[in-house]
Amino acid sequence: MNLDSLVGLADGLRRGDFSSEELTRHCLDRIEQHDAGLNAFITVTADSALAAAREADQKLRNGATHALTGIPLAHKDIFCTDGVLTTCGSKMLENFIAPYDATVVTRLREHGVVMLGKTNMDEFAMGSSNESSFFGAVRNPWNTDLVPGGSSGGSAAAVAAGLVPVATGTDTGGSVRQPAALTGITGMKPTYGRVSRYGMIAFASSLDQAGVLCRSARDAALVLEAMAGFDERDSTSAPAAVPAFSQQLDGDIAGLRIGLPAQFDTPDIDRGVSAALAAALQSLVDEGAELVDIELPHTPLSVPAYYVVAPAECSSNLSRFDGVRFGHRCDNPRDLEDLYRRSRTEGFGAEVTRRILTGTYVLSAGYFDAYYLQAQKVRALINADFQSAFAHVDVIIGPTSPTPAFALGAKTDDPVTMYLNDIFTIGVSLAGLPAASVPCGFADGLPVGMQIIGDHFDESRVLKVAHRYQQLTDWHLRRPPAYRSDA
Amino acid sequence: MSWEAVIGLEVHVQLATNSKIFSGSATAYGAPPNTQASLIDLGSPGVLPVLNRQAVLMAVRFGLAIDAVINQRSVFARKNYFYPDLPKGYQISQYEIPIVGAGHLQINDADGNAREIRITRAHLEEDAGKSIHDEREASSGIDLNRAGTPLLEVVTEPDMRSAGEAVAVLRKLHSLVRYLDVCDGNMQEGSFRCDANVSIRRQGAEAYGTRAEIKNLNSFRFIEKAINFEIERQSEVLESGGSVVQETRLYDAARDETRPMRSKEEANDYRYFPDPDLLPVVIDDATIADIRAALPELPDAKMQRLQSSLGLSAYDAQVLTSNKATAYYFEALAAQLPGHEKLAANWVLGELTAMLNKHDLDEEHSRVSPAQLAGLLQRIVDQTISGKIAKDVFEAMWDGEGNADEIIAAKGLQQITDTSALEGVIDEVVEGNPKQLEQYRQGKQQLLGYFVGQVMKATAGKANPAEVNRLLKIRLDASP
Numbered sequence: 001m002n003l004d005s006l007v008g009l010a011d012g013l014r015r016g017d018f019s020s021e022e023l024t025r026h027c028l029d030r031i032e033q034h035d036a037g038l039n040a041f042i043t044v045t046a047d048s049a050l051a052a053a054r055e056a057d058q059k060l061r062n063g064a065t066h067a068l069t070g071i072p073l074a075h076k077d078i079f080c081t082d083g084v085l086t087t088c089g090s091k092m093l094e095n096f097i098a099p100y101d102a103t104v105v106t107r108l109r110e111h112g113v114v115m116l117g118k119t120n121m122d123e124f125a126m127g128s129s130n131e132s133s134f135f136g137a138v139r140n141p142w143n144t145d146l147v148p149g150g151s152s153g154g155s156a157a158a159v160a161a162g163l164v165p166v167a168t169g170t171d172t173g174g175s176v177r178q179p180a181a182l183t184g185i186t187g188m189k190p191t192y193g194r195v196s197r198y199g200m201i202a203f204a205s206s207l208d209q210a211g212v213l214c215r216s217a218r219d220a221a222l223v224l225e226a227m228a229g230f231d232e233r234d235s236t237s238a239p240a241a242v243p244a245f246s247q248q249l250d251g252d253i254a255g256l257r258i259g260l261p262a263q264f265d266t267p268d269i270d271r272g273v274s275a276a277l278a279a280a281l282q283s284l285v286d287e288g289a290e291l292v293d294i295e296l297p298h299t300p301l302s303v304p305a306y307y308v309v310a311p312a313e314c315s316s317n318l319s320r321f322d323g324v325r326f327g328h329r330c331d332n333p334r335d336l337e338d339l340y341r342r343s344r345t346e347g348f349g350a351e352v353t354r355r356i357l358t359g360t361y362v363l364s365a366g367y368f369d370a371y372y373l374q375a376q377k378v379r380a381l382i383n384a385d386f387q388s389a390f391a392h393v394d395v396i397i398g399p400t401s402p403t404p405a406f407a408l409g410a411k412t413d414d415p416v417t418m419y420l421n422d423i424f425t426i427g428v429s430l431a432g433l434p435a436a437s438v439p440c441g442f443a444d445g446l447p448v449g450m451q452i453i454g455d456h457f458d459e460s461r462v463l464k465v466a467h468r469y470q471q472l473t474d475w476h477l478r479r480p481p482a483y484r485s486d487a
Numbered sequence: 488m489s490w491e492a493v494i495g496l497e498v499h500v501q502l503a504t505n506s507k508i509f510s511g512s513a514t515a516y517g518a519p520p521n522t523q524a525s526l527i528d529l530g531s532p533g534v535l536p537v538l539n540r541q542a543v544l545m546a547v548r549f550g551l552a553i554d555a556v557i558n559q560r561s562v563f564a565r566k567n568y569f570y571p572d573l574p575k576g577y578q579i580s581q582y583e584i585p586i587v588g589a590g591h592l593q594i595n596d597a598d599g600n601a602r603e604i605r606i607t608r609a610h611l612e613e614d615a616g617k618s619i620h621d622e623r624e625a626s627s628g629i630d631l632n633r634a635g636t637p638l639l640e641v642v643t644e645p646d647m648r649s650a651g652e653a654v655a656v657l658r659k660l661h662s663l664v665r666y667l668d669v670c671d672g673n674m675q676e677g678s679f680r681c682d683a684n685v686s687i688r689r690q691g692a693e694a695y696g697t698r699a700e701i702k703n704l705n706s707f708r709f710i711e712k713a714i715n716f717e718i719e720r721q722s723e724v725l726e727s728g729g730s731v732v733q734e735t736r737l738y739d740a741a742r743d744e745t746r747p748m749r750s751k752e753e754a755n756d757y758r759y760f761p762d763p764d765l766l767p768v769v770i771d772d773a774t775i776a777d778i779r780a781a782l783p784e785l786p787d788a789k790m791q792r793l794q795s796s797l798g799l800s801a802y803d804a805q806v807l808t809s810n811k812a813t814a815y816y817f818e819a820l821a822a823q824l825p826g827h828e829k830l831a832a833n834w835v836l837g838e839l840t841a842m843l844n845k846h847d848l849d850e851e852h853s854r855v856s857p858a859q860l861a862g863l864l865q866r867i868v869d870q871t872i873s874g875k876i877a878k879d880v881f882e883a884m885w886d887g888e889g890n891a892d893e894i895i896a897a898k899g900l901q902q903i904t905d906t907s908a909l910e911g912v913i914d915e916v917v918e919g920n921p922k923q924l925e926q927y928r929q930g931k932q933q934l935l936g937y938f939v940g941q942v943m944k945a946t947a948g949k950a951n952p953a954e955v956n957r958l959l960k961i962r963l964d965a966s967p
């Protein structure tokens with residue numbers, strides 16, 4: 001069975017080439033066979049997946065179905081799943097069984113999707129290498145000595161290794177796009193507000209956005225249109241109608257104006273990444289696209305601004321993990337203060353603790369104006385940069401990550417270097433824009449991602465450009481050798 | 488040298504919505520612990536708040552009633568602190584931009600002069616849950632039924648100069664929120680609570696003294712006692728050469744004193760910042776206009792009208808309008824007794840109030856409705872019964888014996904106005920009291936009252952007193 005295309009799988013299911021149960025068993029077998037070396041899954045829900053698959057098969061026989069009916073999928077372990085362990089990659093929630101389904105989970109289930117399990121992630125989505133997970137690091141299928149990126153590293157590795165055709169992720173500063181780039185798959189983060197955050201355990205509420213990791217822009221469009229839309233349970237979800245993304249992919253890109261920000265051309269970019277990107281741009285120009293030099297002058301401020309805003313919100317969002325109602329509680333607390341102190345110290349890992357402390361500091365009396373307020377001003381400037389750019393261009397393109405995948409442990413001792421790895425994705429998050437990362441070649445044998453950024457609620461155009469590019473190239477179909485279906 | 492008190496208030500008004508401010512859970516009081524706590528109230532991972540529109544409309548209604556600035560864009564903020572009955576580790580409140588800005592209230596001071604009290608602001612926020620410390624040996628319980636209950640926190644300027652004025656302001660606010668139907672006003676259940684900021688300064692001084700905040704005030708009586716205790720305490724401190732410490736103090740009603748709270752509980756830096764889960768609250772002109780148009784007549788306006796168009800005294804008008812239930816009862820009653828509003832007022836303030844007090848009820852729960860009472864007062868007006876008999880009929884009505892006419896008929900209480908029937912009784916009385924008749928005729932005119940009393944007694948109070956007077960005079964003054 002070829003997991004490279006959801007459309008192909010959907011056709012196979014309808015033709016009766018295979019059943020959803022067979023497809024689900026195939027994925028479960030792949031997980032069984034390969035996940036020990038990748039650590040992409042925290043929980044595999046084999047029994048309920050097979051039951052859901054049989055239900056989907058019944059629906060398929062009855063004929064009335066959605067394109068995703070019977071398609072297996074994995075959820076990042078940040079989405080609450082009713083009755084299923086939901087850890088957020090943390091010891092704090094090591095034993096937390098969610099009492100309800102996130103809106104994303106509900107919507108996909110209503111479309112007949114079969115949940116295979118929950119994927120590994122950086123603890124509370126804080127990290128760019130998936131090394132901060134309490135459940136251990138995830139490994140990159142292209143080279144298991146390397147990181148898969150983060151924080152949706154488990155979802156990325158699972159899709160890249162062909163364990164599942166598609167997985168959900170979340171993106172706060174690049175957590176869908178960067179792991180997609182580092183594992184050679186397609187990742188799409190929609191506009192802030194496009195997908196409901198209800199049931200998605202919050203890291204930084206004003207930045208968190210659910211996304212999808214899969215093998216092509218066409219697959220991303222299909223899944224995104226099922227996930228997206230206003231949700232009355234999330235006040236920040238947009239009341240805007242959701243276009244049928246999968247119906248708007250075709251068409252040429254002649255006359256497309258592509259913005260190339262001067263600030264994305266930095267000396268830190270790996271040469272192989274630059275070369276792959278240049279070749280990709282050329283192929284778009286060959287299709288009639290036009291390259292336009294633009295300025296995003298406040299780009300260098302995006303990482304510092306992000307590392308004020310995101311920790312500030314996280315310090316407050318994570319206050320509910322206090323050992324009182326759910327989550328880790330220390331043994332034999334002496335008193336209330338001891339309960340708080342030890343439950344939280346034991347339950348949170350180093351990166352989460354670092355961000356809670358940073359966030360608490362920047363919100364403190366006497367520092368609020370200098371840090372939090374200042375960062376919000378910078379955020380407004382970054383958004384204004386993008387808005388002026390979109391007055392002249394249709395999309396903005398650049399690298400997703402300055403380098404290909406790096407070695408496990410290479411940056412864990414130096415958080416700032418790790419943070420700077422997200423320089424190209426963070427500004428987009430601060431501005432709440434939609435962006436995709438699509439595979440655009442290799443550098444030293446490792447996949448390189450091209451980031452396509454659109455204006456607010458212009459996912460259709462981003463997906464169309466990505467789709468056109470994927471019709472011209474086959475980078476998105478490359479598989480890490482050790483995980484090819486016949487391997 | 489004498490001291491002047493300076494008092495400001497923070498009043499927590501629990502809004503009378505059906506559901507909580509950010510979740511669909513019920514807000515009813517007294518349910519078993521944690522039966523009205525949804526995943527949102529519990530702060531379960533991943534849940535999000537959704538603002539209750541009703542709470543916003545009630546806040547605007549209150550704002551318009553105190554003639555306040557309505558901020559058409561207000562912002563919810565997070566107030567961060569750890570406490571077991573605060574499930575999320577932060578309270579959602581409004582900080583920099585509250586929904587209601589500056590407004591004002593009018594009260595009468597001790598000398599009866601009108602005084603304006605400035606309202607600083609009123610903001611929406613969620614209530615916390617309740618910690619229960621005394622039910623288990625080694626642990627505390629948490630009841631989150633109250634968590635997420637909508638509150639409107641009303642903050643005044645430090646414009647009050649005595650405990651009495653502070654209570655007058657609170658009574659005024661209490662009356663107002665009930666007129667507006669935004670709060671049930673139940674102080675025992677905590678629907679209307681108050682903290683008081685109290686400082687003192689030398690009479691005539693400009694600068695404020697250091698203030699203490701007194702918490703936990705849930706009755707008008709305790710508020711007055713607590714503030715007076717605090718004024719006394721501070722003046723003793725200052726007069727003995729000490730200085731007042733800025734602190735939060737709890738009022739202990741059992742000991743009638745205020746005590747400092749542990750300083751640890753105060754050392755919070757709340758790290759306020761705008762809540763990213765909620766959009767700014769935007770209220771358009773049309774919504775404000777609709778709310779304004781639907782405002783009921785407010786107590787001050789009603790008081791004026793009762794004086795000017797019904798001719799009631801300032802005192803009666805003030806008492807009748809001091810709370811919504813009384814005012815609405817009176818108006819329903821008076822509407823059925825045109826021209827006899829004073830009689831209606833006397834009955835509401837007299838018999839009805841006494842009966843309600845005796846049974847600890849308010850007018851809304853009176854066992855005699857305005858229509859029933861009107862039926863009774865009609866019989867006084869048309870002289871079917873006397874005012875005195877009416878009181879007995881009222882008691883019978885209260886006890887559920889029927890309406891006024893039924894009771895009057897059943898008990899034969901109809902006034903005797905028939906001249907011939909009265910003349911017979913008068914003859915009997917006059918003839919049965921020859922000594923008194925002799926004295927009367929010798930000039931002791933005040934004995935008329937004695938004869939009237941005898942006639943009333945003989946008729947069991949049913950004789951029409953005016954008619955008895957008239958006929959007696961004729962009979963007594965007639966030549967023997």
